[in-house]
Amino acid sequence: MNKLKLIFTLAIASTFALFSCSDSDDPIPTSNVTLTIQLPEGVTVSDYSSFKADLLNQSTQQTVAGTISDQGKVTATVEQGVYDITITGKGTKTTTIGEGDEATNLEQTVDLRSFSENTSISGDAFSLSPSLFINIESSGWVIKEIYFAGSKTPEGKSYYKDKYIEIYNNTDKAMYADGLCFTESNHTNSSSLNKWENILNEAYVAGFIFQIPGTGKEHPVQPGKSIVIADVGINHKAINNNSIDLSTADFEWYEEHKLDSDTPEVPNIDIPFKASATITVLNIFGYKAYTIFKPSGTIKQFLAANKVVYTHPNSGKQYTYYKVPNNLILDAVEIGAEGAFNTKAVSPQLDLSYINVGTDKTKKYSKVIRRKIDKNVNGRVIYKDTNDSAKDFEANVDPKPHVFN
DSSP: OHHHHHHHHHHHHHHHHHHHHHHHTOOOOEEEEEEEOBOOTTEEOSOGGGOEEEEEETTTOOEEEOEEOTTSEEEEEEESEEEEEEEEEEEEEEEEESSGGGOEEEEEEEEEEEEEEEEEEOSSEEEEOOBOEEOOOOOSEEEEEEEOSOEEOTTSOEEOTTOEEEEEEOSSSOEEOTTOEEEEESSOTTSSOOTTGGGTTTEEEEEEEEEOOOSSSSSEEOTTOEEEEESSOSBGGGTOTTSOBOTTOSEEOOOSSTTOOOOTTSOBOEEEEESOSSOOOOOTTOOSEEEEEOOSSOHHHHHHHSEEEEEOTTTOOEEEEEEEEGGGEEEEEEEEOTTTOOSOSSOTTTOSSOEEOOSOGGGTTTOEEEEOEEEEETTEEEEOOSSOHHHHEEEEEOOOTTOOO
């Protein structure tokens, strides 16, 4: 009797194991994807051989390359899931100069791009019509590195006053930093909803705006040199051996608050706007975008022309912010993390994707995101600037303020 029970029990266990194995081996359903490329106004493409389409599966981090037809249709077969879709290529933009009989057409080759994040692909057939845009050329000012996470003390305590951003002159001519503004986005890209999405392709909304003082020609930056804007411009290693020396910072952001301290030797940056009522600390996870821009006119005129008000849908309370028109932005970098990135804070026209710093915050302490070197011309470093932070930056590397190699 006991032997029969044992045989029966083993038979049930084997059957359960068989079905469990069968369930886990079920193939993931696939979709046949068709992407119809939408070109910007005034742009034509006669040859799509320069185009590339990549579909990145957010779950597996595997990329599938699409096949592009002569008519600009992209086809691919992918596992169903959530994807980031990137399309790049070249086109011809025709601009009419003059009027009537004196009108002439100027043709120029332009870089085209599109980025569709968090695209849910399901069903046997899936179609989308991504709109391409013309890649904006570099201004010469670029963000070289950002130290956003702070550090840990040897005792394991958080230390956050050692944050900084470095801005670099990527040209072969001296440029003046007077009036240059540095911002952090109001939107946090780990959020599934961007309340500014309806204006994303026209403007970017800042959580704070810091501005370098000066009358126009007080702060020259030579070719291949930079300016460092620190939270507190001191040698932090004297306090925390895991930190860095920022005593050579060019500026610091000082706020009259009991939690802040002013370094007399380091000039203070101007603070025309900040949404937070407490001291400004860069997002420790890095789930923000950062931009630099120069306003047209005075900063007071700029703020008056670019005020935006957000009304909270539940409380009805109103909050004031300021937008920065995309055409004023000189450089932008968006920081995010795979698995936590949901909605962009800046238009893909400014930064096609984002630099992935991961979700493990311990790997971000005492580290920076830093722009990659493109080439060296007669001893002057030229940093890579394709307006795609995923390609232009490296993540979680050692800080090198004022060091260019």
